[in-house]
Amino acid sequence: MTAKEATITGTNGGSAPLAAVTPAARTALDFGNAWSYAPAPEATDHVRIQPRYELFIGGKWVAPQSGKYFDTTSPSTEQKLAEVAEADERDVDLAVKAARSGYEKYWSKLAPIERGKYVYRIARVMQEKARELSIVETMDGGKPIKESRDIDLPLAAAHFFYYAGWADKLAYAFPGQNPRPLGVAGQVIPWNFPLLMAAWKLAPALAAGNTCVLKPAETTPLSALMLAKIIEECDLPPGVVNIVTGAGATGAAVVGHPGVDKVAFTGSTDVGKRIQKALAGTNKKLTLELGGKAANIVFADAPLDQVVEGVISGIFFNQGHVCCAGSRLLVEESAFEVLLRKLKDRMATLRVGDPLDKNTDVGAINSKMQLDKIRQLVESGEQEGAERFSAPCTLPERGYWFAPTLFTGVSQSHRIAREEIFGPVLSVMTFRTPDEAIEKANNTMYGLSAGVWTDKGSKSFWVAQRLRAGVVWANTYNKFDPSSPFGGYKESGFGREGGRQGLLAYLEVD
Amino acid sequence: MARTKDKNGGASDAGQREEAAAAAFEAPARVGVRKAYKMLVGGQFIRSESGRYRQVSDPMSLGGTKENVPWASRKDVRDAVVVARGAWEGWSGRTAYNRGQILYRLAEMLEARQGELSRALERGGLDAERAAAEVAATIDRTVAFAGWTDKYQSLFASYNPVAGPHFNFTVPEPMGVVGVVAPARPALLGLMGAILPIIASGNVVVALASEADPRTACVLGEALATSDLPGGVINVLTGPAAELLPHLAKHMDVAALDLHGLEPGLLRKAEEAAVGSVKRVRARSLDEAAWMDAAGATSPRWIERFVELKTVWHPAGI
Numbered sequence: 001m002t003a004k005e006a007t008i009t010g011t012n013g014g015s016a017p018l019a020a021v022t023p024a025a026r027t028a029l030d031f032g033n034a035w036s037y038a039p040a041p042e043a044t045d046h047v048r049i050q051p052r053y054e055l056f057i058g059g060k061w062v063a064p065q066s067g068k069y070f071d072t073t074s075p076s077t078e079q080k081l082a083e084v085a086e087a088d089e090r091d092v093d094l095a096v097k098a099a100r101s102g103y104e105k106y107w108s109k110l111a112p113i114e115r116g117k118y119v120y121r122i123a124r125v126m127q128e129k130a131r132e133l134s135i136v137e138t139m140d141g142g143k144p145i146k147e148s149r150d151i152d153l154p155l156a157a158a159h160f161f162y163y164a165g166w167a168d169k170l171a172y173a174f175p176g177q178n179p180r181p182l183g184v185a186g187q188v189i190p191w192n193f194p195l196l197m198a199a200w201k202l203a204p205a206l207a208a209g210n211t212c213v214l215k216p217a218e219t220t221p222l223s224a225l226m227l228a229k230i231i232e233e234c235d236l237p238p239g240v241v242n243i244v245t246g247a248g249a250t251g252a253a254v255v256g257h258p259g260v261d262k263v264a265f266t267g268s269t270d271v272g273k274r275i276q277k278a279l280a281g282t283n284k285k286l287t288l289e290l291g292g293k294a295a296n297i298v299f300a301d302a303p304l305d306q307v308v309e310g311v312i313s314g315i316f317f318n319q320g321h322v323c324c325a326g327s328r329l330l331v332e333e334s335a336f337e338v339l340l341r342k343l344k345d346r347m348a349t350l351r352v353g354d355p356l357d358k359n360t361d362v363g364a365i366n367s368k369m370q371l372d373k374i375r376q377l378v379e380s381g382e383q384e385g386a387e388r389f390s391a392p393c394t395l396p397e398r399g400y401w402f403a404p405t406l407f408t409g410v411s412q413s414h415r416i417a418r419e420e421i422f423g424p425v426l427s428v429m430t431f432r433t434p435d436e437a438i439e440k441a442n443n444t445m446y447g448l449s450a451g452v453w454t455d456k457g458s459k460s461f462w463v464a465q466r467l468r469a470g471v472v473w474a475n476t477y478n479k480f481d482p483s484s485p486f487g488g489y490k491e492s493g494f495g496r497e498g499g500r501q502g503l504l505a506y507l508e509v510d
Numbered sequence: 511m512a513r514t515k516d517k518n519g520g521a522s523d524a525g526q527r528e529e530a531a532a533a534a535f536e537a538p539a540r541v542g543v544r545k546a547y548k549m550l551v552g553g554q555f556i557r558s559e560s561g562r563y564r565q566v567s568d569p570m571s572l573g574g575t576k577e578n579v580p581w582a583s584r585k586d587v588r589d590a591v592v593v594a595r596g597a598w599e600g601w602s603g604r605t606a607y608n609r610g611q612i613l614y615r616l617a618e619m620l621e622a623r624q625g626e627l628s629r630a631l632e633r634g635g636l637d638a639e640r641a642a643a644e645v646a647a648t649i650d651r652t653v654a655f656a657g658w659t660d661k662y663q664s665l666f667a668s669y670n671p672v673a674g675p676h677f678n679f680t681v682p683e684p685m686g687v688v689g690v691v692a693p694a695r696p697a698l699l700g701l702m703g704a705i706l707p708i709i710a711s712g713n714v715v716v717a718l719a720s721e722a723d724p725r726t727a728c729v730l731g732e733a734l735a736t737s738d739l740p741g742g743v744i745n746v747l748t749g750p751a752a753e754l755l756p757h758l759a760k761h762m763d764v765a766a767l768d769l770h771g772l773e774p775g776l777l778r779k780a781e782e783a784a785v786g787s788v789k790r791v792r793a794r795s796l797d798e799a800a801w802m803d804a805a806g807a808t809s810p811r812w813i814e815r816f817v818e819l820k821t822v823w824h825p826a827g828i
Contacts, residue, residue, distance in 0.1 A: 113650050113804065116657065120614065158607060165610065165657020172665065172810050434828050461677040461826035483606070483660050500664040 037351065040358040042145045047135050049222065055085045055245065056228035058098035059238030065090045070247075072221055075142035076355050076364035076399040084221045087244035092253040095213045095242040099184040100259055102239025103211040108181065110237075112209070116167030119206050121234040122227075123160035126199075129230065130157065133223055137195055138355045140222040142364030142400070143318050145356050155480055156199035159498075162482035163203035166503055170208065173500050177509040181209030182285055183261035185506060186254040188275075189224075190267045191217035191366050192321040192422075198224045200497045201264055202241060203482075208506035210262065211240045215254045218247040219367045252278075260284060264505060266323075268420075269446070269491050287495025287505040289323065289487055291420040292448030295441035296326030296477065297463060299434075300335040302453035306475065308342045311426070314451060314477035316350060316362055316404050320424040321370070323492075324449035326477055328417060329406075329428045330437050336430050340408065343428075347391040347404045354396070362424060365400040374402050374423035381407050381416035386427070412443055420446070434459070438466045447489030451477045470496070547579045549748055550731030551586070552593035553741015558582050558749070559589070566725050570633050579724045582749030584757045587716065590745040594687045594714040595763050597742025602684045602712030606660035609712065613656035616737035620649045623733045627698060627726070634697055634723030647802055648699045654808040655706035662711065662810045666817065677824045682817035684712035685790070686765035689758040691751050693771040697723035698730060699801050701746070704768050707812035709743055713765075716745045716758060724748035752776055759783035766790035766816055790816070 052069065054061040064085040071080045087095070107115065126133065134148035143152070170179045185205045189197035194216055205212050216224035228243045244250060248271075255263050255275050262285040265275050269290040279286050296314050298307050314326030331339055355363030365371040382388055386407040395401040406426040410417050416427045431437040441450055450469040452460050460474040470488045473479060480486065485496035495505045548555035557563075560583035568575045601609070620627065624645050631641035663682060670678040688708045693700035697720040705715050719727030727746050734744055747754065755776060759767060760783040767789055769780060777793050784791050792815050801807060 113654060117650075117653060120653065161607070161610065161614075162660060165654075165659075165661060167657075168654055168804070168808065169657065169661065169810075171805075173661075458825040458827045461824055462675075462828055465677075465826055483664070500661070 037359045039354070041354065042135055042138075042149075042356045042358060044135055044139070044356065047132050047139075049082050049136065049139075051082060053082060053084045053221070053225045053245070055087050055091055055095070056225070056232075056241070056243040057091070057095045058102070058242065059232065059236075062091070062094070064088065070218065072140060072219065074139050074364075074399075075219075075366055076396070078398050078400075081140060082222060084225070084245045087215075087246045087250045087253070089253045092213070092244055092250065092257055093259075095244050096184060096186070096254075096257045096259040098239035099211040099213050099242050100239075102237055103181075103183055105239075106237035107211050107240050108209060112168040112170065115209060116164045116207065118234060118236050119160055119164035119167060119203060122230060122236075123157050123164060125230045125233060126153070126157040126160060126227075129226075130154070133195060133226055135356070136226060137220075137223045138363070141191060141194055141220045142355050142366050143321075144360040144363040146358055146360070147318060147363075152193055152196045155482070156196045159196070159199040159482045160203045163207040163502075166204075166500075167207040167209075170503065170507065173503055174507070174509050179208075179503075179507040179509050182506060182508055183210060184259060185210045185212045185262045185264060186257060186260035187212055187214045187264045188251040188254060188267065189214065189216055191220040192318060192323070194220035195223035195227060197266055198227055200266075202227075204497070204502045205264070205506045206240065208503055210506050211242075213242045213244060213254055213260070215244050215246065215251045218245070221245040255279070258282075262286070262506065264495075265289070269493075272493055285505075287487075287497075288493035289495070289497060290448075290491065290493040291422075291446055292323045292325070292488065292492050293328060293418065293420055293444045293446045294324055294326050294449045294451065294469065295328045295330050295444075295467075296451035297330045297431075297437045297441055297453065298332060298335060298339060299437075299452075299454040299456075299459065300332040301455045302335070302475070303455060304335065304339055304342060307339065307453045308346050310451065310453065310475070310477045311343060312346050312350070315426040316424050317478050319362055319365055319402070321366055321422055322478065323420075323422075324471060324478065324486075325422075326449075326451050327421060327426060328441075328444075329426055330440055331428065331430050332437070333430045333432050340428065343406065344389060347389075347406070348393075350391055350393070350404050352391070352393045352395060352401065352403060362404055365402050365423065368400055370422065371400040371402060374421055374425065377416055377419060377421045377423075378405060378425055381410070381414060381425075381427070384414045384416075386410045386414055386416060412440060418444065434463065438463065442466075442468045445491040448487075448492035449473070544577070547577065547725055547728040548731070549580050549582065549586070549728065549746055550734055551590045551742075551745045551747070552597070553735060555731065555735070556580070559585050564724065564748075566634075566723075568633050569635075570629070577725065579728060579748050582718075582747040582754060584754065586747055586749070587754050587757045588761065590716045590747060591687055591758070591761050591763050593742045594716050594745050597740055598684075598686055598714045600740055601709070601714055601743045604712070606663070609710065610656045610659035612738045613652055613659065613706070613710065616734065616739055617649050617652040617656060619733050619737045620645075620652060623729075624649070627729060627733070630726040630729040631698060631723070634726050643802070644696050644699050647804065648702050650804060651699065651703055651706060651808065654804065655710045658707070658808075658810060658813060659710045662813045665810055666814055666819070670821070672823075675825060675827050677826045678821065680819050680821045682711065682814070683820050685816055685818055686713065687763055688713045688715050688766045688768060688816055689755075689761075689764050690715055690717040690767075691755055691769045691772060692717055692720050692727075693796065693801070694720050694722040696798055696801050697726045700770060701727055701730065703801055703807055704770060705744055708768060708816045711813050711817050713816055714743050714745075716747065716764070718751050718754055718758070719746055719748045721751065755780050756783050759789065760786050762787045764789060767792070768816070769793040771795045
């Protein structure tokens, strides 16, 4: 049978004449080479990456006191992109002092509308440099260019734009509560959305009148450093934004510094708990945006073809490096077989490979360390008796890759049903009644997000009201907007980012 | 004498003017190109269909050159309402974020025309310092309302905990075409300060500019036309409010009126005419200090006056 015939068989698997002659095993789509794509790489020659980046402290580029630098590499080529300063406690101390002085000398003295205009400037220049930033984001982090270009960058700029507008409206946002800034914010962000997370942290903090010390993740520091250059270009007063690069120890120094009034952290629940403990008794304000193990609930009455797209993007978006990824698929039993077949067919068409290629759907795993963690958890899934399906795709030889994978026969006690994998791995389970779906969906220590798919509006509201999760997507998934608050229940952390509510993380109110 | 050649030139005191008048006429080395002031309606620069005009003086030129500003008619009002109504769907259908970006872009365009707008106000009778302050305040007000486009909803909307298995919420929505009568002063800040909160939520405007300084409104129109604001969202007419407002007030396609600084007789006439289509009318007289006070004049209550509230009931059940 030729590849073309296989395609026809696959899409019409249920029709009588073809089904009669087609063995069940062949019903999966097999495109062979019939649909090969020519490479469509995004040009990188106009992008300037410096060989070395210093620390951005007090409006200046400062060498680390230890003289130490570390390499940041591209996870898709394993090639070094630049070397980046490693800040230790002394550098962090300098950054916090610069932030304090920036707060006292300039930022707290500015009229709110003027503060807002500075933040608007950042949004505008980010829009102007969006393409360059998205390319660097993809090179440094491994995410597909179509995601960094169409999602990370527009959202990051929109976040600055949105919060810029709040700067002069705080009294209206919290009437009668005399909202006032906290002072210096120490912010530690993850590697999955490096620039977007920087925007989520800096924009509300600055608009509310705080100054910042931001620590980007060690595997993805470049876009935050380019943001520092933008902030420099926007003529912000010195010390208002300080960016210190480094690994866990640098982050610990930021969080633990006594001169920091507020700590904001996005990352794993493990580290989040350690930070909460370290801050106990210090009077510092804290917000945490931690892990997730979101349930994506599919009822049999849902439009299944739309569900397939939602489930696929819910778990494979950004290689599954998403805290709110729909990593537990709960399917009503009567729809299980047909949905599973459709999902496997769709997974077979996902294009995995060069993140800079405009056709790529799934890029590189962010680091060797993360790849090892994914492999380990997938192994545990196999050992515990779940059945694995991985999309048939060719993975590049160099770099860190993992084929889109799903598990069936998953029980609630399996590690792959309980632990955050943070990779392109979906655990599929079934349910019979709506109550059972709620029971299973809420059976987790996490509570960041959830999805519900049904053709019946009333059912989606009924489910949404019962899910213990900070964000519920109905007949959609992974949608973000600066005006929409995001954050978790339970061990997924506390505090919200986005919307009017997102300002509260950076304000003292009566 | 060099100064007499400078017809477009800077300020001059009365003494110099007399001296210039006394001197023999001397043709300038370069003849300045004067501007035909027009009204911005539907993104086009138009004269009044009636052909009417009013003369305003230009005290900054030697000899106090007269300039002509269109003087709108009843038909101009009706045409402008039709054009505004046509722009409503597009403007209110845009995302709030997009409206915010467009208003911010407008602030960028106003900033670039700071000098020109200031000069217009000076020619309308302000001293340089006050003119510059009014222009700066107008730009900052534009920035402030650019910020409101996607934020007032979170203040006005509500989730309503009805006693039953329903998801019930209330959201603000724009009204449609809103008629504005700008205060005499401040001519620029009063006009924009009234218009911005109305269009922020997706309404469109037909505005009657200050009669004390109509020329500045025409200059403003040039900035509006070069921003990304779609044609027809802001329509500015220069003309006699006493004559035009009653027609605006009884137009069935106008949803609301925002009236500033009207004398009681005209206000009453407008309010009576508004009854025909049950228009929402807000009328007030703010002094210049109130217009300049950013904290008060950027209150979301300015937006709230020109939105409708829609409540949606949705069952929540299996």
